[in-house]
Amino acid sequence: MSTLVDRYRKADRGVRVVVIAVAAVLVMTLAELVTGTSDLTSRSTASAALRLAIPILLAGLGGLYSERSGVVNIGLEGMMISGTWFAAWGAWMFGPWEGVILGVLGGAVFGLLHALATVTFNVDHIVSGVAINILGLGAMRFLSSIVYTPETGGSVIQSPPIDGLPNIDLPFLAGGQLFGWNSPDFFGWLENLELFFLSDIAGILRGFTGGINWLTLLGLALVPITAWLLWKTPWGLRLRSCGEDPWAAESLGVRVLRMKYYGVIISGMLSGLAGAFLVLVQAGIYREGMTGGRGFIGLGALIFGNWMPVGVLGGSLVFGFGDSLRFRGPEVVRSFILAVAIGLIAYGAYSAVRSRLRAAIIQIVIGAAFLVYYLQVVEVSNQLLAALPYVITLLVLAAASQHLRMPAADGARYAKGEAR
Amino acid sequence: MKSGRLLTSVVAPAIALIIAFGFAAIALLLVGIDPLTAYKEMWVFGTTPESLIITVNNAIPLFVSALAVAVGFKMGLFNIGVEGTYLLASLFAAYVGAQISTTPVLHVTAILLVAVLVGAGWAWIPAYLKVKRGVHEVIATIMLNYIAFALSAYLFLNVFRADTAGLTIATDLIPETGWIPSLTPLLAAIGIEVRAGANLQGFLIIAIALGVGYHYLVNKSRFGYDLRASGINPTAAHASGVDPKKMIIRTMLISGGLAGLVGIAPLLGFYHQYPQDFPRNFGFNGIAVALLGRNNAVGMAFGALLFGFMQRSALILDLRDVPKEIVTIIQGIVVLAVVIVYEVVSKYVQRRVIASAAAATDFDPVTSAEAA
Numbered sequence: 147m148s149t150l151v152d153r154y155r156k157a158d159r160g161v162r163v164v165v166i167a168v169a170a171v172l173v174m175t176l177a178e179l180v181t182g183t184s185d186l187t188s189r190s191t192a193s194a195a196l197r198l199a200i201p202i203l204l205a206g207l208g209g210l211y212s213e214r215s216g217v218v219n220i221g222l223e224g225m226m227i228s229g230t231w232f233a234a235w236g237a238w239m240f241g242p243w244e245g246v247i248l249g250v251l252g253g254a255v256f257g258l259l260h261a262l263a264t265v266t267f268n269v270d271h272i273v274s275g276v277a278i279n280i281l282g283l284g285a286m287r288f289l290s291s292i293v294y295t296p297e298t299g300g301s302v303i304q305s306p307p308i309d310g311l312p313n314i315d316l317p318f319l320a321g322g323q324l325f326g327w328n329s330p331d332f333f334g335w336l337e338n339l340e341l342f343f344l345s346d347i348a349g350i351l352r353g354f355t356g357g358i359n360w361l362t363l364l365g366l367a368l369v370p371i372t373a374w375l376l377w378k379t380p381w382g383l384r385l386r387s388c389g390e391d392p393w394a395a396e397s398l399g400v401r402v403l404r405m406k407y408y409g410v411i412i413s414g415m416l417s418g419l420a421g422a423f424l425v426l427v428q429a430g431i432y433r434e435g436m437t438g439g440r441g442f443i444g445l446g447a448l449i450f451g452n453w454m455p456v457g458v459l460g461g462s463l464v465f466g467f468g469d470s471l472r473f474r475g476p477e478v479v480r481s482f483i484l485a486v487a488i489g490l491i492a493y494g495a496y497s498a499v500r501s502r503l504r505a506a507i508i509q510i511v512i513g514a515a516f517l518v519y520y521l522q523v524v525e526v527s528n529q530l531l532a533a534l535p536y537v538i539t540l541l542v543l544a545a546a547s548q549h550l551r552m553p554a555a556d557g558a559r560y561a562k563g564e565a566r
Numbered sequence: 567m568k569s570g571r572l573l574t575s576v577v578a579p580a581i582a583l584i585i586a587f588g589f590a591a592i593a594l595l596l597v598g599i600d601p602l603t604a605y606k607e608m609w610v611f612g613t614t615p616e617s618l619i620i621t622v623n624n625a626i627p628l629f630v631s632a633l634a635v636a637v638g639f640k641m642g643l644f645n646i647g648v649e650g651t652y653l654l655a656s657l658f659a660a661y662v663g664a665q666i667s668t669t670p671v672l673h674v675t676a677i678l679l680v681a682v683l684v685g686a687g688w689a690w691i692p693a694y695l696k697v698k699r700g701v702h703e704v705i706a707t708i709m710l711n712y713i714a715f716a717l718s719a720y721l722f723l724n725v726f727r728a729d730t731a732g733l734t735i736a737t738d739l740i741p742e743t744g745w746i747p748s749l750t751p752l753l754a755a756i757g758i759e760v761r762a763g764a765n766l767q768g769f770l771i772i773a774i775a776l777g778v779g780y781h782y783l784v785n786k787s788r789f790g791y792d793l794r795a796s797g798i799n800p801t802a803a804h805a806s807g808v809d810p811k812k813m814i815i816r817t818m819l820i821s822g823g824l825a826g827l828v829g830i831a832p833l834l835g836f837y838h839q840y841p842q843d844f845p846r847n848f849g850f851n852g853i854a855v856a857l858l859g860r861n862n863a864v865g866m867a868f869g870a871l872l873f874g875f876m877q878r879s880a881l882i883l884d885l886r887d888v889p890k891e892i893v894t895i896i897q898g899i900v901v902l903a904v905v906i907v908y909e910v911v912s913k914y915v916q917r918r919v920i921a922s923a924a925a926a927t928d929f930d931p932v933t934s935a936e937a938a
Binding site for chain 2: 269284302
C-alpha cells in the first residue's frame with residue numbers, strides 16, 4: 147500500500163491528474179451502483195457539464211491573460227455581459243458567425259476601457275473592475291431599450307430569438323459525418339456494451355465528443371494554445387514578466403504598458419467569446435442577467451487552477467459538472483453526494499496512510515457528515531446547489547491558498563520609469 | 567495644501583459628473599433624442615416635493631451601503647460583499663420581526679439588532695479566511711455574495727416564507743409595533759405639505775446618526791487612527807503596535823454590521839415584510855457612492871442623494887419616449903470617470919505642491935537630479 151502511495155507521489159503532475167480523474171469516475175460509478183441510477187456518468191451529464199464549463203473556461207482563460215500581465219480583472223463579468231449583448235445583436239442582424247465576432251469585439255471594448263483605467267491612469271484594479279461591471283450592465287440595458295423594441299419581438303430585458311450555431315459529432319470517436327459518410331461511433335459502441343466502469347468512461351468521453359459545437363472545440367483548443375503562447379514564445383515570456391516584476395521587465399527593454407494592454411484586451415475578447423457562447427450555443431437568445439455570475443466563477447476557476455491554463459480547464463470542468471447537476475434531477479444529486487462522501491473517506495484513508503492524522507480525521511468526519519446527509523435527505527434544494535461552485539472556490543482557497551501562487555506583481559501599481 | 571484638498575474632493579467629482587452627462591448626451595444624440603430637453607424634463611420632474619422625498623428615500627440605503635464599503639476602504643479592505651450581506655440580513659430581520667411582538671421601540675431595536683448581527687456574522691467569514699487562511703477578501707466576498715443569494719433564496723422559499731396563500735410570495739407581515747414611522751407628519755408640522763403617497767422614511771434619522779458616527783469613528787477616535795494608519799502604511803502601523811489581524815476582523819465586523827442595516831429602511835419603512843422582489847443592487851451601487859464621495863461622510867451623502875435623484879427623475883423619461891436606462895449609463899460612467907479624474911487631479915496637485923516647495927527653497931528637482 148505504502149509503495150503504491152510513494153509511487154503516486156513521485157509521479158509526474160500529468161500522471162497524477164489522470165489518476166485523480168480515474169479515481170473520481172470510479173467513486174461515482176460505485177455511488178451509482180448503490181443508488182441504482184446511471185445518470186451521474188452518462189453521456190448526457192458529461193455533455194451538459196462540458197457545455198456549461200466552456201463559458202467558465204473562456205472567462206477563466208481571459209482572466210489568465212490579464213492577471214499574467216499583472217492586471218487584476220474582476221471586470222470579467224461586465225465584459226461577458228457586453229459579449230452576450232453584442233453576440234445576440236450580431237447574430238440577429240447578420241448571422242451566427244458574425245455574432246461570434248461582434249461578441250468578441252464587444253468584450254474587447256470593455257477590456258480596452260479596463261486597460262485604459264488601470265494601465266494608463268493607474269486606477270486601482272479592483273475599483274476599475276467594479277466600475278466595468280456596473281457600466282457593462284447599464285450600457286447593455288440602454289442598448290436593449292433602444293434596439294430590442296417590442297416591434298422586433300424583444301424587450302428591454304431580452305432580444306428576439308436568434309439562430310444559434312449548429313452542433314456536430316466528432317468523426318470516428320462519436321459517429322460524426324465525414325464528407326457525407328457516417329463514421330463509426332466508437333465510444334457509443336463501448337458505452338452500449340454496459341461493461342462495469344469501462345462503459346462509464348466511454349459514456350463520459352462520448353458526451354465530450356458527440357453533439358459538440360465549433361465554439362466548444364475552439365474553447366478546448368485555446369487551452370494548449372494559451373499554454374504554448376504564454377510559456378513557449380518570447381511574447382508570452384514578456385507578458386508574464388510584466389505580471390511578475392514589471393520594473394525588472396522594463397529594465398530589460400520590455401514595453402510593459404503595451405504588454406499589459408495586450409493582456410487586458412485579450413481578456414476582454416475571451417470574456418466576450420464566453421458571452422457569445424452563452425447566447426449562440428446555450429440559450430439562442432439574449433436575456434439580461436443570463437451571465438449569472440459566470441465571469442466570477444471564471445475567476446474562481448482561475449484561482450482553482452493556480453493561474454495555469456490546464457488548471458483553469460480543470461477548475462471549469464469541476465464547476466461545469468457541479469452546475470450540470472442542477473438540471474439532472476434529485477436522484478443524480480443524491481448519488482453525487484454519496485460519491486463525495488466515499489471520496490472524502492477514501493481521501494481520509496490516504497491521509498492516514500501518509501500518517502497525517504489530523505487531516506485524516508477532518509476528512510473522514512466531513513465525509514461521514516455527507517454520508518449522514520445522503521441517508522437523511524431525499525431531495526437536495528436547487529437553490530442550494532446554485533451555491534456549489536462558489537462554495538468549492540472558497541473551500542479550495544481556504545485549504546490551499548498557501549500553495550497557490552498568483553503572479554507576483556498582480557494588481558501592483560506600475561508607472562513607466564518610476565521606482566517600485 | 568488646503569486648496570489642493572478642495573480641488574481633489576470637489577472638482578474631481580464635478581468633472582466626473584460633467585463627463586458622465588456628456589457621454590450620456592452623446593448616446594442620446596446618437597439615437598436621435600435631444601439631451602438638453604431630456605435633462606430639463608428630469609430636473610423639472612425631479613424637483614417636485616414628492617420627487618425630492620422619494621429621492622431621499624432612495625438615497626438612504628445607498629448611503630448606509632456606502633458607509634459599510636467606506637469603513638473597509640479606509641484601511642485598504644475591499645468589501646464587495648455588501649450586496650449579499652444585506653439581502654441575507656434583511657431576510658432574517660423580516661422573519662424574526664414577524665415572529666415577535668413587543669413594545670414599539672423595543673421591537674424595532676430587536677429587528678435592527680438581528681440585522682446587525684447577521685450582517686456582522688456573515689462578514690466575519692471573509693475576515694476569518696483572510697486572517698487565518700490568507701484568502702484575499704475581494705475573492706472571498708465575491709463568492710460569498712453568490713452563496714448569500716443562493717442561501718437567501720433557499721431560506722426564503724423553504725423556511726421563512728409565509729404559509730398564507732396570498733397574491734405575493736413574502737414572509738409574514740411584521741406587526742405594526744415593528745414599523746419605523748414616517749417623517750411626513752413632521753414635515754407637515756413645519757409647514758411642508760406633501761401629497762399622500764410620498765412618505766419620508768423615518769430611518770433617515772438613524773442613517774444620519776450612522777453617518778455622524780462614521781465620521782467620528784474614522785476621523786476622531788483612536789480606532790479610526792489605527793484604521794487609517796493601517797490603510798496608508800500597514801508596515802508602519804504594525805511597527806507602532808497596531809495588530810493588523812485584529813484590525814481586519816474588527817473592520818470587517820463593523821462593515822458587515824452596517825451592511826446588515828442597508829435593507830432596513832425599505833423593510834421597516836415600506837414593505838413591512840420581505841417580498842420575493844426585495845430591492846437589489848444597493849450593495850453594488852453603494853460601492854459607486856463610496857467612490858464618488860471619496861469615503862467622506864458628507865461626500866457620500868451627496869453621492870447617495872445624486873444617485874437617488876437620478877433614479878427618481880428617470881421615471882419621467884419613459885413617458886417622454888426616452889429610454890430611462892440612460893441613467894444606468896450615467897451611473898456607470900460616473901464611477902469610472904471619478905476614479906480616473908481623481909488620479910489625474912491628485913497627480914496634478916502633487917506636482918504643484920512639489921513645484922511650490924521647490925520655488926520656496928530655491929531647489930530645482932530637475933537640475934539637481936541631473937547633477938546627482
